[in-house]
Amino acid sequence: MPAPDLETIVSLAKRRGFVFPSAEIYGGFANAYDYGPLGVELKRNIREAWWRSMVQERDDVVGLDAALITNPLVWVGSGHVANFTDPLVDCKRCQRRFRADHLEEGAYGEVPRDSNGNPLCPYDGGELTEPRQFNMMFRTQVGPVADEANMAYLPPETAQGIFVNFVNVQQAMRRKLPFGIAQTRVSFRNEITPGRFIFRTLEFEQMEMEYFCMPPRDRDNPTEYLALHRQWVEERLRWYIEVIGIAPERLRLRDHDRDELSHYSAATTDIEYLFPWGWGELEGIAARTDFDLSSHAKLSGQPLTYFDEETGQHVVPWVIEPAAGLTRTLAVVLLDAYSEEPDEKGEKRVVLKFKPRLAPIKVAVLPLSKNDALRPTARRVYDMLRPLWMTQYDETQSIGRRYRRQDEIGTPCCVTIDFQTVGEDGQPGDDCVTIRDRDTQEQVRVPISGLVAALEERVPRC
Numbered sequence: 504m505p506a507p508d509l510e511t512i513v514s515l516a517k518r519r520g521f522v523f524p525s526a527e528i529y530g531g532f533a534n535a536y537d538y539g540p541l542g543v544e545l546k547r548n549i550r551e552a553w554w555r556s557m558v559q560e561r562d563d564v565v566g567l568d569a570a571l572i573t574n575p576l577v578w579v580g581s582g583h584v585a586n587f588t589d590p591l592v593d594c595k596r597c598q599r600r601f602r603a604d605h606l607e608e609g610a611y612g613e614v615p616r617d618s619n620g621n622p623l624c625p626y627d628g629g630e631l632t633e634p635r636q637f638n639m640m641f642r643t644q645v646g647p648v649a650d651e652a653n654m655a656y657l658p659p660e661t662a663q664g665i666f667v668n669f670v671n672v673q674q675a676m677r678r679k680l681p682f683g684i685a686q687t688r689v690s691f692r693n694e695i696t697p698g699r700f701i702f703r704t705l706e707f708e709q710m711e712m713e714y715f716c717m718p719p720r721d722r723d724n725p726t727e728y729l730a731l732h733r734q735w736v737e738e739r740l741r742w743y744i745e746v747i748g749i750a751p752e753r754l755r756l757r758d759h760d761r762d763e764l765s766h767y768s769a770a771t772t773d774i775e776y777l778f779p780w781g782w783g784e785l786e787g788i789a790a791r792t793d794f795d796l797s798s799h800a801k802l803s804g805q806p807l808t809y810f811d812e813e814t815g816q817h818v819v820p821w822v823i824e825p826a827a828g829l830t831r832t833l834a835v836v837l838l839d840a841y842s843e844e845p846d847e848k849g850e851k852r853v854v855l856k857f858k859p860r861l862a863p864i865k866v867a868v869l870p871l872s873k874n875d876a877l878r879p880t881a882r883r884v885y886d887m888l889r890p891l892w893m894t895q896y897d898e899t900q901s902i903g904r905r906y907r908r909q910d911e912i913g914t915p916c917c918v919t920i921d922f923q924t925v926g927e928d929g930q931p932g933d934d935c936v937t938i939r940d941r942d943t944q945e946q947v948r949v950p951i952s953g954l955v956a957a958l959e960e961r962v963p964r965c
């Protein structure tokens with residue numbers, strides 16, 4: 504079962520150190536969250552799983568890490584200054600502000616409507632103003648003087664750093680089409696719709712890849728290009744199911760209608776997840792054509808082309824873009840891994856059933872009690888495992904409570920050191936420890952000398 508509601512996950516995430524409301528001591532800040540010790544590990548593991556699938560295991564994709572704050576003309580060339588806008592409406596009574604499309608999409612639940620069916624304020628039923636366009640990019644200044652000449656933008660997506668580096672990467676790495684450039688990085692958007700935890704935040708991390716291919720022979724009927732788009736859609740869906748472990752029945756594909764396509768896209772398919780409030784976007788796979796390279800070439804006066812040796816022609820590549828949200832995936836992983844089931848005694852236990860690769864803590868070392876006789880061996884085991892896996896040591900409270908705590912943070916293996924391990928009453932110990940499996944709760948005894956090999960069968964080293 505997934506989490507029954509969002510509040511369950513928000514509360515667990517805070518209690519166990521995954522995600523905290525930002526600046527809580529000052530009353531928090533809308534749409535801003537901080538990632539705690541377990542949250543950063545989970546985020547790192549999702550990012551690494553993406554990088555492994557998209558870069559390391561492929562021979563046609565390379566990585567990039569472009570500057571966040573860069574020449575503002577990048578955002579003129581990309582079309583974001585002119586087009587990255589959303590329709591805003593204000594309540595004439597309470598002055599609250601909403602995104603008109605979010606009111607329609609159900610972000611505020613069922614909204615009241617006037618006699619013509621137009622939405623009214625979800626808080627007090629007040630009349631709303633006509634929508635006006637609002638640019639979602641944050642502005643900042645470079646240097647001490649806050650004038651237009653020193654103005655810069657915080658990036659609303661990672662993609663543009665890739666486009667403006669297309670020729671650099673292609674030439675430095677001597678790449679032939681098709682090939683991709685991947686990047687994971689923070690992005691910023693001036694989001695005004697509150698709530699729903701880390702689903703929609705002011706700053707968030709993205710994992711994006713631009714896959715450059717030969718332009719189609721027939722621009723109006725790009726059959727092969729659209730087939731490549733479909734291949735990437737299938738590959739990305741496979742990643743969420745097989746690598747990240749999301750239940751397939753809570754994932755679906757949704758093709759964008761013509762009127763919702765972004766300003767750069769010929770076709771877009773979203774991978775959606777069934778959130779507690781309904782279906783919502785997890786990743787968009789866009790067929791961006793040659794829009795970005797052509798626009799930047801036009802504005803900069805620099806050719807952003809590829810020399811096709813076969814035809815002896817310079818061509819502008821077309822692009823497929825799988826664009827995933829890292830922090831949004833983290834929310835989905837928490838929701839989807841949540842499970843409530845009976846423990847060894849038949850009492851309720853909460854388990855985060857992460858894929859072992861994603862688990863923030865891979866192994867917990869738990870001496871049976873705080874007894875001084877157990878500690879040296881337990882510390883020796885802890886020191887042995889720590890360089891190999893994210894490992895936690897815990898000797899407080901009863902062993903049952905400690906198992907519950909590890910289940911609730913999704914630790915795949917607990918290693919217990921008891922009196923049989925170290926010996927008692929003058930009898931020698933067997934130097935064996937118990938491995939307890941998070942999902943089956945089965946326990947097996949293994950010699951300490953074989954512990955690393957036994958754990959390696961259960962959890963990948965990372």
Ligand code: GAP
Pocket residue numbers: 659660661662692694701702703704705706707708709711784785786787824826827828829830831832
């Ligand atoms: N370069 C294309 C692009 O940025 P997008 O659909 O706007 O496309 C891609 O964003 C993904 O980034 C989304 O599917 C979502 O997972 C994530 N994302 C977008 N805005 C977000 C926000 N405000 N907070 C958290 N994640 C967000």
